[in-house]
Amino acid sequence: MLDMVQLRSFVTVAQLKSFTLAAERLDLGQSTVSQHLQRLERSLRRRLVHRDTHTVRLTPDGEALLPHARQLLALERQAVAQFEADTPRGVFRLGVSEDLVSGQLPGLLEDFIADYPSVDLQLSVALSKSLAEMQDRGELDLVMAKRRIGDRRGDGVLREPLVWLASDPEAVLAKPVLPLIVFPPPSLTRILLMEALERSGTPWRIVCSCHSLSGLTAAARAGMGVLVQPRSLAPAGLREIVPPHLPVLEDVEFALVTAASADRATVSAFSHRVRERFVKGFVPTSSPD
Incomplete structure (x- = not known):
């Protein structure tokens, strides 16, 4: 019989790809999460997770188990919810x-x-x-x-701090007028970055304006200009440009x-x-x- 506690640890590790983050999410010790995975593997007689010093990834058997584990946990949560008076609906x-x-x-x-x-x-x-x-x-x-x-x-x-991002910061900073990749009005990020540029006297021009973050990211990765985003949400493939190359931006x-x-x-x-x-x-x- 599958243990729901062990399945919960397995699904969380699979989702976060980290035993440390999974332990934090579940409010457990990292050793406890590891024990859950080991016991689950022993009960199924299958290796579910491959772990080394740099990565955590599922084995083929782990990938096969994952959708079933998620379904079982969802059914458990739904069953409990049926008997809660203040269940969201x-x-x-x-x-x-x-x-x-x-x-x-x-x-x-x-x-x-x-x-x-x-x-x-x-x-x-x-x-x-x-x-x-x-x-x-x-x-x-x-x-x-x-x-x-x-x-x-x-x-x-x-x-979160807002940061300047570009695929090739040196190339962008070498331009006489800073090329900007921005959301259209009424974007708060746009307002804050333009206020910072005006205070510093930095000349700028808009080379891309788009409602979609994926569109802005594509333009930045193509080297068209600089993009501003919260640091923790910086898209992959872009490098941060730190002061004094460009002015400090307000946090949001x-x-x-x-x-x-x-x-x-x-x-x-x-x-x-x-x-x-x-x-x-x-x-x-x-x-x-």
């Missing part, structure tokens, strides 16, 4: 900043949907200021987006903003998932709604 209209669509967001949404099958999740992805406008019109229950330091809207979950905060009409149980459940995924390693900040 109904329509949940979520707005997420374009910056967050890659990285850990897909896994977060996958887990949330599996945990709460009675929730009808409706996702909107846009620029932070656009999401705020949508919420003001009553179109979104919860928004996870950037805000300027000092903005008191929402509940801050992490603070990511915040959860809840509509007054939102279902509190659903918002609480999703907010808990966000803090589990995104706040590790960051100093939390908060301010009243």
Whole structure:
């Protein structure tokens, strides 16, 4: 018989590709997570995980087990949810900043949907200021987006430095006028980077403007210019340009903003998932709604 605790450790290791991060996520010791995997391997008489000093990856047997393990854990969560009086249910209209669509967001949404099958999740992805406008019109229950330091809207979950990025910093900095790759208005990142350039007197021109982060990233990787992103969300293949080559940028905060009409149980459940995924390693900040 498969042990659900061992399966949970196995799925978390597979997802994070790290025993250390899995132990932090599960609030367990790393040795305990390792023991769970060893016992699961012994019970199945199969090697599930290959681990060396640099990488953690699943074996073919581990890959075969993973979808079944996820399904079993989802069924367990659903069964427990049926007997909880305040189980989230109904329509949940979520707005997420374009910056967050890659990285850990897909896994977060996958887990949330599996945990709460009675929730009808409706996702909107846009620029932070656009999401705020949508919420003001009553179109979104919860928004996870950037805000300027000092903005008191929402509940801050992490603070991040903005950084300059380019595929070839030396080539970009050699240009007489700095080529910019930016979101269109009303992007907060665009506002902050242009304020910094104006203060420093740095000449600039826009070479690419796009609503999609994937489009901006493609332009940056092609060497068209510089892109600004929160440091932890910097796309692969780009290098950071540090001061004094370009001016220091303000930090930003990511915040959860809840509509007054939102279902509190659903918002609480999703907010808990966000803090589990995104706040590790960051100093939390908060301010009243």
